[in-house]
Amino acid sequence: MNKLPVILTVNGREYKLTVDANERLLDTLRQQLRLTGTKEGCGIGECGACSVILDGKLVNSCMVLTAQCHGSRVETVEGLGTASKLHPLQQAFIDYNAIQCGFCTPGMLMAAKALLDKKPDPSEAEIRQGLSGVLCRCTGYKQIVDAVKAAAREDK
Amino acid sequence: MDTVNKPARRVDALGKVLGESRYGADLSFEGMLYGKVLRAPYPHARILSIDTARALALPGVEAVLTAADIPGFHTFGTVIPNQQVLAKEVARYQGDGVAMAAAATPALAQQALDLIRVQYQELAGVFDPARAMEEGAPLLHADCPGNIAAHHVLEKGEVEKGFACSDIILEREYETQLVEHAYIEPEAAVAVPQTGNRGVTVYGSIQNPFSCRKALSRILGLKLNEIRVIQSFMGGSFGGKDEVMSALCARAALLALKTGKPVKMVNTREESIREGYKRHPYKLKYKVGATREGKLMAMEIKIIADAGAYASQTPFVTWRSVVQATGPYEVPHVRTNIYGVYTNNCYTGAFRGFGSPQIIFAQESLLDELAEELGIEPLELRRLNGFRQGSVTATGQKLDNHQVSLLEVVDKAVEKSAYLTKRRQYAAQRGRFRKGIGLACSFRGCSLGAEGVDATGAMVSVQYDGSVYVYSGLAENGQGLQTIFSQIAAEELGISLERVRFMETDTALIPDGGPTVASRSTLMGGNAVRLAAAKVRETLLGAVLEKLRAAAEELAWGGDKIWVKADPRRSISFEEAVNAACAKGELLTQLGWYKAPKVTWDDRHGQGDAYFTYVYGCQVAEVEVDMETGYTRVLKITAVHDVGRAINPETVRGQIYGGVAQGLGYALLEEVQQYEGEIKSLNFDEYLIPGICDMPEIEAIIVENPDGYGPYGAKTIGEPTLEVTAPAIASAVAQATGRRVRQLPLDLERVLLGRSLQKDRYKRREGGC
Ligand code: FES
Ligand code: FES
Numbered sequence: 017m018n019k020l021p022v023i024l025t026v027n028g029r030e031y032k033l034t035v036d037a038n039e040r041l042l043d044t045l046r047q048q049l050r051l052t053g054t055k056e057g058c059g060i061g062e063c064g065a066c067s068v069i070l071d072g073k074l075v076n077s078c079m080v081l082t083a084q085c086h087g088s089r090v091e092t093v094e095g096l097g098t099a100s101k102l103h104p105l106q107q108a109f110i111d112y113n114a115i116q117c118g119f120c121t122p123g124m125l126m127a128a129k130a131l132l133d134k135k136p137d138p139s140e141a142e143i144r145q146g147l148s149g150v151l152c153r154c155t156g157y158k159q160i161v162d163a164v165k166a167a168a169r170e171d172k
Numbered sequence: 173m174d175t176v177n178k179p180a181r182r183v184d185a186l187g188k189v190l191g192e193s194r195y196g197a198d199l200s201f202e203g204m205l206y207g208k209v210l211r212a213p214y215p216h217a218r219i220l221s222i223d224t225a226r227a228l229a230l231p232g233v234e235a236v237l238t239a240a241d242i243p244g245f246h247t248f249g250t251v252i253p254n255q256q257v258l259a260k261e262v263a264r265y266q267g268d269g270v271a272m273a274a275a276a277t278p279a280l281a282q283q284a285l286d287l288i289r290v291q292y293q294e295l296a297g298v299f300d301p302a303r304a305m306e307e308g309a310p311l312l313h314a315d316c317p318g319n320i321a322a323h324h325v326l327e328k329g330e331v332e333k334g335f336a337c338s339d340i341i342l343e344r345e346y347e348t349q350l351v352e353h354a355y356i357e358p359e360a361a362v363a364v365p366q367t368g369n370r371g372v373t374v375y376g377s378i379q380n381p382f383s384c385r386k387a388l389s390r391i392l393g394l395k396l397n398e399i400r401v402i403q404s405f406m407g408g409s410f411g412g413k414d415e416v417m418s419a420l421c422a423r424a425a426l427l428a429l430k431t432g433k434p435v436k437m438v439n440t441r442e443e444s445i446r447e448g449y450k451r452h453p454y455k456l457k458y459k460v461g462a463t464r465e466g467k468l469m470a471m472e473i474k475i476i477a478d479a480g481a482y483a484s485q486t487p488f489v490t491w492r493s494v495v496q497a498t499g500p501y502e503v504p505h506v507r508t509n510i511y512g513v514y515t516n517n518c519y520t521g522a523f524r525g526f527g528s529p530q531i532i533f534a535q536e537s538l539l540d541e542l543a544e545e546l547g548i549e550p551l552e553l554r555r556l557n558g559f560r561q562g563s564v565t566a567t568g569q570k571l572d573n574h575q576v577s578l579l580e581v582v583d584k585a586v587e588k589s590a591y592l593t594k595r596r597q598y599a600a601q602r603g604r605f606r607k608g609i610g611l612a613c614s615f616r617g618c619s620l621g622a623e624g625v626d627a628t629g630a631m632v633s634v635q636y637d638g639s640v641y642v643y644s645g646l647a648e649n650g651q652g653l654q655t656i657f658s659q660i661a662a663e664e665l666g667i668s669l670e671r672v673r674f675m676e677t678d679t680a681l682i683p684d685g686g687p688t689v690a691s692r693s694t695l696m697g698g699n700a701v702r703l704a705a706a707k708v709r710e711t712l713l714g715a716v717l718e719k720l721r722a723a724a725e726e727l728a729w730g731g732d733k734i735w736v737k738a739d740p741r742r743s744i745s746f747e748e749a750v751n752a753a754c755a756k757g758e759l760l761t762q763l764g765w766y767k768a769p770k771v772t773w774d775d776r777h778g779q780g781d782a783y784f785t786y787v788y789g790c791q792v793a794e795v796e797v798d799m800e801t802g803y804t805r806v807l808k809i810t811a812v813h814d815v816g817r818a819i820n821p822e823t824v825r826g827q828i829y830g831g832v833a834q835g836l837g838y839a840l841l842e843e844v845q846q847y848e849g850e851i852k853s854l855n856f857d858e859y860l861i862p863g864i865c866d867m868p869e870i871e872a873i874i875v876e877n878p879d880g881y882g883p884y885g886a887k888t889i890g891e892p893t894l895e896v897t898a899p900a901i902a903s904a905v906a907q908a909t910g911r912r913v914r915q916l917p918l919d920l921e922r923v924l925l926g927r928s929l930q931k932d933r934y935k936r937r938e939g940g941c
Contacts, residue, residue, distance in 0.1 A: 046198075050200075051191075052191070052194065052195075052197075052198035053190070053191020053192065054191070055195070055197075055356075055357065055407070056197065056358075057356040057357065057358070057407075057441065057856075058441045058855055058856045059440060059441060059855075060441075060855055060856070060857060062855065062856035062857050063356055063856050065356055065357075092191070093189075093190070093191035094190070094191050094192075096189075096190075096191075097189075097190070098190070099186060099190060102189065102190075106189035106190070109185070109189050110181055110182070110185040110186065110189060111181065113179070113181075113182065113822040113823060113825075113826050115182060115184075115185050115188050115189065116408075116650040116651065116652065116826060116830060117355070117356070117357070117405075117406055117407050117408040117409075117649065117650025118184070118185075118187075118188030118189075118193060118405065118407070118650065119195065119355075119356045119357040119407030119408060119650075120356050121188050121189060121191075122191045125189065144864045144865050145865070147864050148863055148864050148865050150864075151356060151856065151861060151863060152356065152864075153353075153354055153355055153356050153408050153410070153830075153833075153834070153861060154408055154650050154826075154830045155826060155829060155830050155833075156826075156828075156829030156830045156831075156832055156833035156867055156870060157829070157833070157864040157867050158829045158867070158870060159822075159825075159826055159829065160864075161864070
């Protein structure tokens with residue numbers, strides 16, 4: 017298998033990595049960097065559990081090869097906030113009961129962040145559009161939408 | 173109440189928003205290997221030989237196992253242990269494992285599978301359950317003539333007489349589809365050999381750690397105390413991570429014990445859908461008789477459920493169906509027969525609702541159709557026949573030990589949704605887009621009922637600094653159980669929720685409290701937590717009485733302190749109370765054990781007090797149908813559910829929203845495409861579940877009629893929320909289009925043409941698909 021050197025900045029920290037040519041960004045994050053907050057639900061770009069922000073854009077990390085990310089910046093849920101300083105979205109997800117099993121939560125948070133980064137004051141339709149790449153089987157989405165609305169208000 | 177009956181933040185939320193909570197696939201151990209399983213390529217085949225030599229020779233491959241290597245039984249199962257962890261002589265569906273390998277990387281394990289040579293002799297399969305019951309059909313299990321996995325009968329009154337007294341008789345057939353749980357987390361497990369002792373510890377997304385341990389004990393030939401099952405965070409389950417997880421855990425454990433190393437096994441989505449059990453498809457024949465005025469006189473029901481290859485929970489699923497098949501209505505004369513039938517399809521088992529969504533779709537559609545025939549508003553028919561206080565169910569149970577709130581929830585749903593106004597408004601529409609509104613209601617027995625032994629335990633342990641552990645034999649599957657149980661412990665001890673820490677379910681630390689199923693957690697487990705906490709409080713009370721020199725009745729507990737009601741200055745903090753008790757050498761750890769009240773069942777006639785209490789729910793759906801494409805958009809769902817008492821109204825609402833979403837998927841989108849035992853929709857590109865843009869406004873309304881048995885009066889919410897959504901939507905679609913669809917899902921074809929273009933659910937499609 018072809019091994020390739022890749023430099024990647026993840027959550028503000030630079031990593032010099034060697035990856036297989038066909039290694040998915042998702043595997044690099046989860047296995048090499050042990051950042052297991054990013055989840056795998058389908059492996060084909062349908063569920064959004066693996067959503068991360070790559071150079072400012074929301075992507076499904078199961079559909080991205082790490083070798084193509086040389087020099088890129090990646091944001092994952094682990095970089096969003098800390099227990100003592102939660103990101104407003106994380107706080108809102110807690111406050112609005114937007115979590116059940118929590119498996120979609122990292123993807124939802126990253127999708128919401130990507131949305132708010134671009135559009136700090138989205139309408140409900142824009143929120144739904146922004147999160148539409150992430151599936152949730154537990155919540156029916158309502159409390160997630162409420163949380164994102166609240167975080168947007170908070171952010172202003 | 174300070175903590176209970178109030179919104180509280182989920183106690184497991186922080187780790188989840190930080191991405192720190194570890195799910196099965198996130199676990200990693202020193203020297204860990206990866207396991208993969210090879211599955212049967214045919215739905216029914218005899219295994220002639222398996223050659224693993226080349227796979228074993230591959231460098232990095234540490235073990236390759238087949239059924240022949242299993243030390244104990246190669247089968248397991250709760251009711252009828254006929255499910256194979258690895259197929260021994262015959263593979264009975266395409267999800268059956270045949271051999272497996274453990275290697276240093278997942279890719280190597282996969283390569284090893286490719287090198288295993290299996291010789292099969294393909295056997296004739298049977299895929300249509302009705303056909304499987306016929307004489308001469310291929311038999312799945314030698315000891316099951318007619319492929320009958322379960323048969324339940326219910327006889328009440330004299331059904332022939334009932335029909336003879338009826339002015340109108342209606343016969344209808346309904347059909348429901350095969351549905352996937354579609355939890356977003358595919359199954360994952362890690363087995364770690366114990367050091368210093370014989371045995372194995374298993375971690376993973378395990379819905380029922382004790383059922384898993386029991387299966388492992390049988391398969392591995394180990395004692396229960398040699399197997400420790402610890403639940404990881406669960407990425408959703410909905411009934412779906414029981415037997416399929418027992419199989420996965422057993423395989424990982426077999427490989428771990430063989431190699432002496434930790435072994436991790438994670439299903440891909442495709443593997444998960446191929447192997448994991450699903451919701452039973454039902455074919456339902458209903459015959460109903462009623463008077464001119466609409467009084468129900470008799471119902472005769474015959475149902476055939478596709479059990480697939482193994483028994484799994486089919487006997488229990490179909491039992492709930494037989495109890496509830498006539499719905500929340502008084503029917504004096506009833507005869508019901510339900511059969512669960514083996515086929516070479518993917519097996520079916522527990523799935524939120526558990527035999528209720530199918531029958532409720534049928535019975536609610538039937539009531540609508542009867543109303544139409546009689547020229548009565550469907551709502552009136554329900555008011556006329558719906559259960560009231562003291563009504564008698566089809567099983568002969570008199571409903572008098574709890575508040576029978578059917579009509580209360582129906583009235584509330586009707587009022588909040590403006591059902592009657594809209595129903596009139598939508599009565600005669602023209603044009604391309606037409607609206608409709610419809611309603612469905614249900615009653616549901618809480619917990620296991622006469623299915624089996626129903627008892628569970630919890631432990632509350634107060635530490636000497638006043639912090640508290642709660643342990644439970646029931647498991648958090650995402651529904652919020654940890655939060656509810658913590659709230660109950662906090663309430664009982666009069667302390668703040670922050671003091672309580674909930675421990676993951678670990679079979680080594682708490683007695684077997686049965687499975688986390690049947691929406692029984694809050695009711696059963698909640699009572700156990702309450703009993704445990706009350707015992708601790710009783711011990712603390714001894715020390716408090718000495719300190720405050722007052723009688724127990726004079727005291728109040730709350731806000732982390734205890735005080736004399738008449739003189740609040742005479743108080744001590746919770747810590748002081750704990751210290752005082754510790755100084756006296758008292759035990760502040762207690763086990764609470766709750767046994768369900770008695771239920772009765774006569775198998776021959778299907779009569780008895782099937783469940784000790786019931787809940788009632790009603791949903792109203794409003795839709796808009798595009799008459800040119802058949803596309804149905806749900807505009808609003810009004811969901812009213814009596815939960816007894818909401819321990820946490822926010823998580824109750826979360827259950828309602830989530831249940832309605834699954835119900836909406838069941839109504840409109842979801843169907844596993846399976847042809848002659850081969851599943852075609854193996855991932856989310858083909859198996860569609862509701863996304864955020866599919867969801868309408870949901871108005872969730874909680875009704876509270878505290879139950880005598882439940883902790884603080886709380887009953888059940890998980891399952892009722894999804895069981896009435898599909899019939900409500902179907903009813904609304906019928907109003908909009910003027911045509912009743914009797915099959916789920918109501919996809920474009922069925923709504924537009926009234927039938928599916930897919931000829932037969934069980935046949936292979938022409939030209940493949
Ligand atoms: S795992 Fe990447 S989209 Fe599902
Ligand atoms: S919370 Fe379970 S999938 Fe979203």
